[in-house]
Amino acid sequence: MIEKALKGSSFYWGWLVFLLAIIAAGALAFIYQLNVGLGITGMGRDVSWGIYIAQFTYFVGVAAGAVMLVIPKYLHHYTRYAKIVVFGEFIAIAAVIMCLLFIIVDIGQPQRMLNMILHPTPRSILFYDMIVLCGYLAINIICGYNTLLADKKGVPCPRWVKPVIYLSIPWAVSIHTVTAFLYAGLPGRHLWLSAIMAPRFLSSAFAAGPSLLIMLLLFIGRFSKWKPDPEAMQNIARTICYAMIVNLFFMAMEFFTAFYSNIPAHKYPLQYLFFGLHGHDQLVPFMRFAIAVGLVGVFFLLVPAIRRNPVGLALATLFVFLSTWIDKGIGLILGGFVPTPYETIVDYCPTFPEITIATAIWAVGAFILTILFKVAISVREQQIS
Amino acid sequence: MKIDRRKFLKAAGVSALASLGGKGAWEILDPGAVDAAEHGGHGHDKAKESGPKTRWAMLVDMRAMTEEKADKIREVCDFAHNIPHWDDPERELKWIWKEEYEHVFPSSYNEYISDDIKAMPFMLLCNHCDEPPCVRVCPVQATFRRPDGLVAQDYHRCIGCRFCMGACPYGSRSFNWFSAKVALEKEEGRKINKEFPVRTRGVVEKCNFCVERISLGKQPACVEACPDVMHFGNLADSESEIRKILRKRMSLRRKLELGTHPMVFYLV
Amino acid sequence: MYDSGKVIAGLVVFAALFLCPFLYNHGSMTAQPKPSLDTPAIKKLAAKRCVEDREFMVAHHMQFLNEWRDEALRNGNRWYRNKAGEKYLISLQNSCLKCHSNKKEFCDKCHVYAGVKPYCWDCHIDPNGSKL
Incomplete structure (x- = not known):
């Protein structure tokens, strides 16, 4: 089946070469980082995690988002998703691989990584994160590959795959819950020390993952012979809308708790992110922009006339994707570290090599996604002809 | 309530311990450690009670x-x-x-x-x-x-x-x-x-x-x-x-x- | 055979790549190195013996050092009693290197020959090295 990725237009090949060039640049930057140290990044003793871990967190969410198609299709037998589900699973595969890469580039001694298995430590949340992420990758490869292969042959999916698909549902919830627990269980990091951290993560995941899927499906609809079912996309858009409203609501709850209780340590991170603290306001425009586009995205999704318009739908999902990306892929990690344990403020800014490495991992994700989508689209095109 | 939680923690950890034999895992389930977590409120002194000779x-x-x-x-x-x-x-x-x-x-x-x-x-x-x-x-x-x-x-x-x-x-x-x-x-x-x-x-x-x-x-x-x-x-x-x-x-x-x-x- | 030209060319490239390490090292066979024990501290010793006998140290020093590391660092036990019942301070920096103060002649000789790069020196300090 994978051989279908070897035949494509010059645009397809050009795109792959373009991605490879970015990956090569990132690989060079990574070698530089390996030789010199993580000091080439903007991280420091106070903000000790930066965009690597922030992107990791965000893409765990994108990966978990696939479950929003699996549940209707396999638990409610909603057949309109039958042809689309595999694209969600393929996004999950690419996203989980990105997550693993972001971890690898973030750690100081990547060659010692297998110490995680050599010295398993069940009291550490990272131990569980490793298990759930690797497991989720395996599950999605198994489900995605087998369902697509069955589609290609025109036979029903093998029966043994069904339980794996059902397993993927709680597993998707687990990856983002465990990832939230990485942060929510730390004393003294007030932005993270919140019981709704995991629900917040899940709601933003269920908005972000499907948003990316819609954008890609709209793109596929324009450029391939196979046209994704518009009604199915409308339903995914409704799911995104609900999830995004819940996500914004949860964010408002964080504001209420911090500001009504008036406990300084709980207010500081939110003040730093959204209003600026002691003159440090570099993140304020980003965070406000995130809220604004999030609200606009929800509005676009709520109004049927806009949602039914492909341009409106594309914009709405783009806004939701951007909003959740800024919130989780930038603000969440930095707000956890600032103010520092000494209640001082340290601004973090990623460096050029750091951004190059992160971009290259995005390119790896795009590369995997392109190939997987190419295979899936070829199968769908073959089905119509 | 205190006892119940401790029992629960033990029960929950037994399987993990059995498979991994991790001394590390035992530390969080150690009753002495659970006591110590509450010692601020009850005026206990862990050092005196559970008896490590050195702290x-x-x-x-x-x-x-x-x-x-x-x-x-x-x-x-x-x-x-x-x-x-x-x-x-x-x-x-x-x-x-x-x-x-x-x-x-x-x-x-x-x-x-x-x-x-x-x-x-x-x-x-x-x-x-x-x-x-x-x-x-x-x-x-x-x-x-x-x-x-x-x-x-x-x-x-x-x-x-x-x-x-x-x-x-x-x-x-x-x-x-x-x-x-x-x-x-x-x-x-x-x-x-x-x-x-x-x-x-x-x-x-x-x-x-x-x-x-x-x-x-x-x-x-x-x-x-x-x-x-x-x-x-x-x-x-x-x-x-x-x-x-x-x-x-x-x-x-x-x-x-x-x-x-x-x-x-x-x-x- | 389809594409026989391409297949044969591919096989040749594979064989060349596979054999290049052997070709590269061919003829450069050198004598087995002898680590030097010639240091002032060792000269002063009445019985020239390490914490255990020579055969054991040659064969097992890597595992032995790992055990020492874990014993001192993780188990908090800084004293080693050897088979003869003598007591030694467990410390690479302050026991091993006090006698074997010639890292270049003692450690590096064999390690370079065998092509192994132990990570000891990422942290530990060569007592007589000009560089850290």
Whole structure:
């Protein structure tokens, strides 16, 4: 089946070469980082995690988002998703691989990584994160590959795959819950020390993952012979809308708790992110922009006339994707570290090599996604002809 | 309720323990540890009750502290452990260093406290907590708590994930962003202690309560440098010198509300 | 055979790549190195013996050092009692290197020959090295 990725237009090949060039640049930057140290990044003793871990967190969410198609299709037998589900699973595969890469580039001694298995430590949340992420990758490869292969042959999916698909549902919830627990269980990091951290993560995941899927499906609809079912996309858009409203609501709850209780340590991170603290306001425009586009995205999704318009739908999902990306892929990690344990403020800014490495991992994700989508689209095109 | 939770924790952990036999996992399920988590509220003393013979602790006498002594302590420690100096504060490796009252006790900051306390150079170091969050989060047990209460760091095993830095509420952990050896070589006239290693790039380090010295029956380097300011001893022994001092003098500990049970006391 | 030209060319390239390490090292066979024990501290010793006998140290020093590391660092035990019942301080820096103060002649000789790069020296310090 994978051989279908070897035949494509010059645009397809050009795109792959373009991605490879970015990956090569990132690989060079990574070698530089390996030789010199993580000091080439903007991280420091106070903000000790930066965009690597922030992107990791965000893409765990994108990966978990696939479950929003699996549940209707396999638990409610909603057949309109039958042809689309595999694209969600393929996004999950690419996203989980990105997550693993972001971890690898973030750690100081990547060659010692297998110490995680050599010295398993069940009291550490990272131990569980490793298990759930690797497991989720395996599950999605198994489900995605087998369902697509069955589609290609025109036979029903093998029966043994069904339980794996059902397993993927709680597993998707687990990856983002465990990832939230990485942060929510730390004393003294007030932005993270919140019981709704995991629900917040899940709601933003269920908005972000499907948003990316819609954008890609709209793109596929324009450029391939196979046209994704518009009604199915409308339903995914409704799911995104609900999830995004819940996500914004949860964010408002964080504001209420911090500001009504008036406990300084709980207010500081939110003040730093959204209003600026002691003159440090570099993140304020980003965070406000995130809220604004999030609200606009929800509005676009709520109004049927806009949602039914492909341009409106594309914009709405783009806004939701951007909003959740800024919130989780930038603000969440930095707000956890600032103010520092000494209640001082340290601004973090990623460096050029750091951004190059992160971009290259995005390119790896795009590369995997392109190939997987190419295979899936070829199968769908073959089905119509 | 207390018993129920403990039973539940035990039951939940049994399977994990059975398969992995992890001593580490046992530590969080250890009844003594659960007691200690509540000891602040009930006035129990873990050291007395569950009976470890040694619980190392450090007292910093702020009445005897001066700027000169603070600088001397840092210098002695930096030499003893080959800690390089960095111009960029974000790259700094700090085992023991001075900080102002306002930043040392941010959650219990009292703006009307006497001016001399506000001006004191508080010496900060790893608190070697009884309930260390860094140990809880480390995925490879590179940082672990020894039976004598010392929170140790195994630089051979650390993968550099920096989870412990996020977990430490005291900012006591430093990461080797660059090569420390290169930095030491660049420092002009830098004296190297050839009896103690350097740390490699990409691992986390922190104060080790001079384990290399106390295991040979010596006092930590900072105590040896300024014995009138720094007092090191066994908190588990109710007749120890530091317990006698603590009974007499008013002491502060950092961020007690987090339940980490820091083992560094500031005498004011 | 389809594409026989391409297949054969591919096989040739594969064989060349596979054999290049052997070709590269061919003829550069050198004598087995003898690590030097010639240091002032060792000269002073009445019985020239390490903490355990020579055969054991040659064969097992890597595992032995790992055990010492864990014993001192993780188990908090700084003293080693050898088979003869003698007591030694467990420390690479302060026991091993006090006698074997010639890292270049003692450690590096074999390690370079065998192509192994132990990470000891990422942290530990060569007592007589000009560089750290």
